[in-house]
Amino acid sequence: MAITVIHAGMLTTVQDLGRRGHRAAGVPLGGAMDAMAMRVVNLLVGNAEDAAVLEFTLTGPELVFTADTTIALGGGDFGAGPLWQPVRVCAGECVKFGAARTGCRGYLAVAGGLDIPVVLGGRGTYLRAQIGGWEGRALRVGDVLRAEGAARQVAGRWHIDERILPPYSETPKVRIVRGAQAPEFDGTLTTAVFKLTAKSDRMGVRLVGPALTRRVARELVSSSVVPGTVQVPPDGQPIVLMADAQTIGGYPQIAHVISVDLPLVAQLRPGDTLRFREVTLEAAHQLILDRERALALLREGLAQKIL
Amino acid sequence: MTLTPLGxxxxVVALGCGLDEAGLRRVRGVAEALERDRPAGVVEIVPAFASVTVYYDVTQVGGYERLCREIEVRAERVETDDWWRAARLIEIPVCYGGYGGADLAEVAARAGLSADDVVALHTGGDYLVQAxxxxxxxxxxxGLPEKIHTPRRTTPRTAVPAGTVGxxxxxxxxxxxxxxxxxxLIGRTPVLLFDAGRNEPALLRVGDRVKFRAINAEELAAWR
Structure with a gap:
């Protein structure tokens, strides 16, 4: 089964759950910006959660399928069909995604997963180093991707319980845990409203709001950063590091967005606003455990319904 | 030793050591010790500067406090000498100045030196990979000689080519x-610091020693 790209969309890349084991060589985790959406759409077509999917941004692609198969769409709504359920597509069918109606990033999983070679432990596209994914780059018109699986038999009519999904919003409250330099700042981070700027990408989203001023002038030795790290450059406008963020950074770390809320940030568009709310590390851990339990239940439930 | 959550x-396991040979030996030793005997749920161990960052999967860890204790126990009984005997010296050829080293003259002027002095100081240094x-x-x-310490530029360049030395x-x-x-930017090397196709994609590892060697423009062009 093949998928031909008729229009590429603004930035359409192959993504997965990221690369593990290469951060010592400076290789970022990478993978889907909204990893939760990506995992759910994979489960909905009977794939392993980390199978390669397409991630598209603000404007989606137009794709033609050469054989019958099953797909699932999730994340932002790009107007190409229902989200969060398996959808049958027939040979020769064109699936056309438009501009994002909600969210910023859409995901398409196809039964069997995209057939993409593993580079450094992952199938995701790392644009900055031009590795992984489809030739290390975003998709272009004329690219032809292969997928392994045939169409799935889907039993009955049902919907997943959408409470499993992150509470997507254009004005989300995003939970954080404290960063190493949090005591060097006042409380502005958790009282102000921040707006997402257009200078945002898979490495990080740049916010504007009241400047965060550090009370200490001391320059820091660079140290590890992770997706979710909120760093504050000298201009006081915070940057939330995302999937393709470097592994080491030199700016003060005021906070880290908790893992379960990173999808909320991944789905913001330029102009959307967010607020931060602090939680404890224990709470952040518990939320991950809760999410994984919910995903395990979904996985079990779907095993009966997708053959 | 202090442990600070990173998200x-x-x-981050801060070892409180210096970034000299002895300090990096300890950093590397702790990373190797954790690598050899990973606490449950640890997915990645990354040495950097005077610390080691331990990445974990909370669903596989028997509690965060317990993970921290397990890390501390391993870090405290580190043997480092075996590793240090295997530390490598890596030479990096550099064509100084020219199109790859647009700021060489500025670095020299700031230090009150000639461009040749800057090259002599830069190639004379014995460097250690800190991260x-x-x-x-x-x-x-x-390990950069103090005479040629130069503050970062106020406006970063939007694109610096691969192989540029700064x-x-x-x-x-x-x-x-x-x-x-x-x-x-002071020069350019033909050596690839990163190649995803190599068995070990990064040329350098934390703790390696590095020497720079000056080559001319012809050698740079002919390098393969």
Whole structure:
């Protein structure tokens, strides 16, 4: 089964759950910006959660399928069909995604997963180093991707319980845990409203709001950063590091967005606003455990319904 | 030794050591010890500067406090000498000045030196890899002679080509990929610091010693 790209969309890349084991060589985790959406759409077509999917941004692609198969769409709504359920597509069918109606990033999983070679432990596209994914780059018109699986038999009519999904919003409250330099700042981070700027990408989203001023002038030795790290450059406008963020950074770390809320940030568009709310590390851990339990239940439930 | 959470999926083990040979020996030793005997749920161990970052999967860890204790126990009984005997010396050829080193004259002027003096000082240094990061294969090198410490540029360049050698504050290094950069550019190397096709993609590891050697433009062009 093949998928031909008729229009590429603004930035359409192959993504997965990221690369593990290469951060010592400076290789970022990478993978889907909204990893939760990506995992759910994979489960909905009977794939392993980390199978390669397409991630598209603000404007989606137009794709033609050469054989019958099953797909699932999730994340932002790009107007190409229902989200969060398996959808049958027939040979020769064109699936056309438009501009994002909600969210910023859409995901398409196809039964069997995209057939993409593993580079450094992952199938995701790392644009900055031009590795992984489809030739290390975003998709272009004329690219032809292969997928392994045939169409799935889907039993009955049902919907997943959408409470499993992150509470997507254009004005989300995003939970954080404290960063190493949090005591060097006042409380502005958790009282102000921040707006997402257009200078945002898979490495990080740049916010504007009241400047965060550090009370200490001391320059820091660079140290590890992770997706979710909120760093504050000298201009006081915070940057939330995302999937393709470097592994080491030199700016003060005021906070880290908790893992379960990173999808909320991944789905913001330029102009959307967010607020931060602090939680404890224990709470952040518990939320991950809760999410994984919910995903395990979904996985079990779907095993009966997708053959 | 202090452990500080880095978000909800990693913890930074700060060893409080210097970034000289002895300090990096300890950093590397702790990383190796954790690698050899990983506590449950640990997914990645990354040495950098005077610390080791331990990435974990909270669903596989028997509690965060317990993970921290397990890390401490391993870090405290580190044997480092075996590793240090295997530390490597890596030579990096550099064509100084010219199109790859647009800021060489400025670095020299700022230090009150000639461009040749800057090259002599830069190649005379004995550098230690303190961390790999910022970009794949990028090595933070300590050991830059103080006379040529140069503050970062006030306006970073939007694209610095791969292989460019720069000075940023007290550090020097090589850009492994084309990236934005705020360092002062002094030269260019034909050696690949990062190659995803290699068995070990990054040329350098934390704790390696590095020497720079001057080559001319013909040698740079002919390098393969």
């Amino acid at each position: 909800d999926s990693a913890v 790999i990061g910022f970009a794949p294969g990028f090595a933070y090198l300590g 000075i940023g504050g007290a550090q020097t290094g090589v850009y492994p990929l084309m990236t934005p950069g705020g360092w002062n």
